[in-house]
Amino acid sequence: MSVDPEKLYTILLNHFGDQKWWPYDPEYHKINGSDPRFEIMIGAILTQNTAWSNVEKALFNLKKNKSLTVKTIVEMPVEKLKLMIQPSGFFNQKSTRLKVLADHVYEKYDNSLDDFFKRDLQEIRDELLSLNGIGPETADSMLLYAGNLPIFVVDAYTKRICKRIPIKINDESYDEIQQYFESELSKNLTKKDIVSMYKELHALIVELAKNYCKTKPSCSNCPLKQDCRFKLI
Numbered sequence: 001m002s003v004d005p006e007k008l009y010t011i012l013l014n015h016f017g018d019q020k021w022w023p024y025d026p027e028y029h030k031i032n033g034s035d036p037r038f039e040i041m042i043g044a045i046l047t048q049n050t051a052w053s054n055v056e057k058a059l060f061n062l063k064k065n066k067s068l069t070v071k072t073i074v075e076m077p078v079e080k081l082k083l084m085i086q087p088s089g090f091f092n093q094k095s096t097r098l099k100v101l102a103d104h105v106y107e108k109y110d111n112s113l114d115d116f117f118k119r120d121l122q123e124i125r126d127e128l129l130s131l132n133g134i135g136p137e138t139a140d141s142m143l144l145y146a147g148n149l150p151i152f153v154v155d156a157y158t159k160r161i162c163k164r165i166p167i168k169i170n171d172e173s174y175d176e177i178q179q180y181f182e183s184e185l186s187k188n189l190t191k192k193d194i195v196s197m198y199k200e201l202h203a204l205i206v207e208l209a210k211n212y213c214k215t216k217p218s219c220s221n222c223p224l225k226q227d228c229r230f231k232l233i
């Protein structure tokens, strides 16, 4: 009875199916000629400490106002931005974070996400981490889902599941879990397959935590119950 990241991926994929993350609106960007990568980056900030359903409301307001671009966020008065993103909570902090990110891309990369993302992964990551309110989970979500770069996102759900099953890691730090998942998952895969697998597994872990492995787990129908030591049945 043991679960490694690859087995976790297989079990969860069989149970939940392909999650096709990150959720964004390709049709909107097609019609408006905007860059969907910035919607993903905005979403990564807005989803901090809130449910995705609240983020969707904030994104809806931004879309209604045709404001899902770097330039529109740079030019928008901060009070107006706060009103639009209010449904996502912590709108004072998050409006500042969005402004800082947009200003950074606009000024340093001449409004080009191509230029922003075409550099070395670690260089972009360090730069994102140096910006106000962007921690490892937010930075890695942007790198993986907007930048299509091979980095595994660790969140509180990943930590919870690793602890409960348990998945063998030396400590529960963000970096340790990330390195373990990456080293296990990247064996025998091309870069393109790695990126797809990282994207999918993070989404599947979120699905597991929302449906079964909650604060108080519902183990009876959990796809991992055969392999989990923590199970409460």
Ligand code: SF4
Pocket (backbone or CB within 6 Å): 161, 164, 165, 212, 213, 214, 217, 218, 219, 222, 223, 224, 225, 228, 229, 230, 231, 232
């Ligand atoms: S069996 Fe229970 S504790 Fe274990 S992963 Fe599933 S829901 Fe979580």
